[in-house]
Amino acid sequence: MLPPIVSQIMDNFNFDVDPNLSREQNAEEVIKSAALLSGAVSIEPLPFADMLILTPLQAKMVLHIGKIYGFDITPERSAEIVRELGVTVAYGMAARQFMRGVAKIALPVVGGVVTAPLVYGWTFALGRMAQTYFERKIQGLPFQKEEKVQVVQEAKQQSRRMLPSSQDFSELAEELRRRAKEREQSGKGTEDGSTGDSHNTSGR
Template identity: 95%
Template sequence: MLPPIVSQIMDNFNFDVDPTLSREENAEEVIKSAALLSGAVSIEPLPFADMLILTPLQAKMVLHIGKIYGFDITPERSSEIARELGVTVAYGMAARQFMRGMAKIALPVVGGVVTAPLVYGWTFALGRMAQTYFERKIDGLPFQAEERAQVVQEAKQQSRRVLPSSQDFSELAEELRRRAREREQGSSSAPKDIDQSQDRQH
């Protein structure tokens, strides 16, 4: 069973396009927020569970970036794009994911805190890839493999400069847990039909 933090993250990961900001600035906000949320997910002491959480979270990030650049794509299409672009980003990540899962089994909390920066950088790079993908799509240009590799390298350097502290990841994870607990308590005390109507509004 996945933790309540999952539904809390997915329900709250929604961004409006700010007309006072440029496309680049709006995309920057989405990428940093998604990367921070992904890092917070890795704090959860559940071995391998975050693999199932990160995929829809990153797909939702792609969907939002597409919206910023004027592409009203479906959630299914955003998942396809995330997988397509993620081939470059995820080079060598399978082994890292396995080691992260093993670290959580051996030492849950520390394992999550140590790997949060890796997950942040991975998501940040995927966000930059999606941003470049849509920028080039507007101009009718292809996004070649060599260009993708260059974007990843630049994103890795950028992510190190804006990397939040371990405390930032931990505090966000705790805040999401708190909200999830409040949501659960509210749901348990409300009639079932009311809960369902509220869920449809989210």
């Protein structure tokens, strides 16, 4: 069973295109937010669970970036793009994911905190890949393998400069857990007929 944090993340990862920002700036906001959320997911002390969580989160990131560049793609197509671009980004990731899962079995909390920067960088690079993919699609240009590798290398350097602290990842994960727990308790209260507090809950 996936943790409540998953639905909390997916429900909150929605962004409107800000007309006062350029396409690049809007895409930047989506990429940074998705990377931070992905890092927070890796804090979850469930071995290998985040491997199932990251893909839909990254697919939603691609869907948002596509909308920013004028492409109204389906969730299914966004997942396909993640797989297509992820081949370049994820070199060595399978082994690293496995070792991270093992680390969580041995040291649940430490295993997540230590590898959050890796997940952040991976998602950030994938976002940059998606951004370039749509930019070139607008221009009617192909996205060659050599160009993909260059984008990944540049994204890795940029993500290191923008990397949040381990405390940032932990605090976001804790906040998402808190919100998920509140919503879960609110739902149980409704099921039990306790509707009197529903207005207060929604107004927080």
